[in-house]
Amino acid sequence: xxxxxxxSLFTLGNAILLALLLLYGRYGSGEAGAVQEASRNLVRxxxxxxxxxxxxxxxxxxxxxxxxxxxxxxxxxxxEHFPSGSMVSPPRFRRxxx
Amino acid sequence: xxxxxxxxxxxxxxALSSLLRRKGKNISLWVVYTxxxxxxxxxxxxxxxxxxxxxxxxxxxxxxxxxxxxAGRQDLVPVGxxxxxxxxxxxxxxxxRLWGYYYDAVTGANYTLMAPxxxxxxxxxxxxxxxxxxxxxVVEGDFLPIRAVDGVPTLFxxxxxxxxASELATSDLILLSEDDLRALFxxxxxxxxxxxxxxxxxxxxxxxxxxxxxxxxxxxxxxxSEILRTYDSIFDWRGGMMVVMLxxxxxxxxxxxxxxxxxxxAEERREIGILKSVGWETGDVLLLKFWEGAAISLAAFLCGxxxxxxxxxxxxxxxFEPALKGWAVxxxxxxxxxxxxxxxxxxxxxxxxxxxxxxxxxPSWRAATVDPDxxxxx
Numbered sequence: 001x002x003x004x005x006x007x008s009l010f011t012l013g014n015a016i017l018l019a020l021l022l023l024y025g026r027y028g029s030g031e032a033g034a035v036q037e038a039s040r041n042l043v044r045x046x047x048x049x050x051x052x053x054x055x056x057x058x059x060x061x062x063x064x065x066x067x068x069x070x071x072x073x074x075x076x077x078x079x080e081h082f083p084s085g086s087m088v089s090p091p092r093f094r095r096x097x098x
Numbered sequence: 099x100x101x102x103x104x105x106x107x108x109x110x111x112x113a114l115s116s117l118l119r120r121k122g123k124n125i126s127l128w129v130v131y132t133x134x135x136x137x138x139x140x141x142x143x144x145x146x147x148x149x150x151x152x153x154x155x156x157x158x159x160x161x162x163x164x165x166x167x168x169a170g171r172q173d174l175v176p177v178g179x180x181x182x183x184x185x186x187x188x189x190x191x192x193x194x195r196l197w198g199y200y201y202d203a204v205t206g207a208n209y210t211l212m213a214p215x216x217x218x219x220x221x222x223x224x225x226x227x228x229x230x231x232x233x234x235x236v237v238e239g240d241f242l243p244i245r246a247v248d249g250v251p252t253l254f255x256x257x258x259x260x261x262x263a264s265e266l267a268t269s270d271l272i273l274l275s276e277d278d279l280r281a282l283f284x285x286x287x288x289x290x291x292x293x294x295x296x297x298x299x300x301x302x303x304x305x306x307x308x309x310x311x312x313x314x315x316x317x318x319x320x321x322x323s324e325i326l327r328t329y330d331s332i333f334d335w336r337g338g339m340m341v342v343m344l345x346x347x348x349x350x351x352x353x354x355x356x357x358x359x360x361x362x363x364a365e366e367r368r369e370i371g372i373l374k375s376v377g378w379e380t381g382d383v384l385l386l387k388f389w390e391g392a393a394i395s396l397a398a399f400l401c402g403x404x405x406x407x408x409x410x411x412x413x414x415x416x417x418f419e420p421a422l423k424g425w426a427v428x429x430x431x432x433x434x435x436x437x438x439x440x441x442x443x444x445x446x447x448x449x450x451x452x453x454x455x456x457x458x459x460x461p462s463w464r465a466a467t468v469d470p471d472x473x474x475x476x
Binding site for chain 1: 107108110111114115118148151152154155156157158159160163165172193195199207208209210212214215216227229260261263264265266267268269270271273292294320324325328329332393396397400401403404407408411422425426427428429430433435436437438440
């Protein structure tokens with residue numbers, strides 16, 4: 001078989017796989033929609049305000065509820081606002097933690 | 099038409115043979131290229147899907163949350179505010195929210211304790227999130243020890259573990275009855291952590307918030323749209339870690355493309371010279387180099403994007419977990435709903451495939467325009 005044919009088949013195969021994955025994301029995740037609906041109802045019922053993504057500190061657990069001037073207030077993964085942030089090390093009892 | 103296709107196929111055949119002659123170099127190039135595309139695509143897919151998930155789930159968040167501020171810090175809100183805020187025109191309901199944080203010294207995890215409105219867990223019982231159950235290794239019916247404000251551990255029987263599917267919102271939650279929560283934290287009666295306000299007409303939320311702020315100058319109303327905006331900015335490409343990771347990936351790609359663009363090896367130069375001396379036109383040489391660049395970049399793009407999709411949506415972005423977990427002991431396990439923005443995919447294509455292909459052609463064009471004899475001798 002010619003090399004160009006092998007390459008074309010490889011590219012076409014990948015393109016079809018990618019298209020199928022994208023279509024799966026759009027149409028094949030109907031069950032996920034029901035899960036999201038259930039989560040939304042639970043959030044409404046419990047009156048929750050934030051996603052439980054970072055549980056390290058109050059301003060990362062509930063970024064939208066945090067004090068206006070607490071560190072990382074813009075968002076938890078933001079670079080520290082204040083120059084002192086690069087010099088202050090974590091509390092001693094936390095240093096040994098992985 | 100057939101002649102046109104056949105010409106391109108023949109040149110592609112030649113380009114692939116030429117790439118295979120330098121197998122080691124080109125395969126390593128393709129692997130590095132695929133890894134860079136994979137990293138950029140995975141970050142883009144992950145942040146987009148998380149933003150979408152946040153927007154979907156947090157639609158159920160309160161319309162307005164009212165906090166009380168004292169000396170720039172959040173303080174408990176008197177429940178007496180409820181009636182006054184409920185009297186503002188457009189307000190549907192005002193519900194006090196009672197919640198706080200609990201640091202478990204044994205596991206080192208932080209939990210969110212909450213007394214939900216209504217009659218969820220009875221006295222002495224608790225509903226817990228899946229993350230809490232996993233961290234403490236407890237199941238329904240087990241007992242959960244929580245140290246009260248006076249240091250005395252109190253046992254709560256686990257009534258229910260909240261559904262795994264809602265882990266992204268409830269992983270670290272411990273739901274208790276109001277009396278239990280007040281007793282644990284010595285929470286004064288007549289106060290709440292904050293107030294959740296429901297506004298009948300979504301268009302009036304900002305007006306109602308302004309009225310609350312005017313009536314209670316020490317309060318801080320937080321709108322639902324601000325909550326959603328917070329998550330938009332967390333996972334925005336400009337946001338902290340994202341810009342660092344994307345920056346590193348894009349920078350390595352620029353170095354990679356630059357290296358390619360700045361010159362050809364002596365062997366490649368000689369090859370161009372020979373091709374020109376046997377009658378190839380400059381256009382044919384450029385077409386050959388275009389197909390060499392396109393073959394590597396197209397294969398790397400498709401493989402990188404597919405791998406990124408599988409990693410983010412089928413393996414829950416496990417590669418990013420250490421970065422997102424930070425020092426947290428409790429981390430939710432969740433599967434993101436696959437959602438890829440075609441616009442982002444197109445941008446990714448034009449940022450990776452096009453510059454690389456162009457970068458391959460430019461030095462070849464320079465080599466192809468010189469005298470074949472000089473090219474072979476150089």
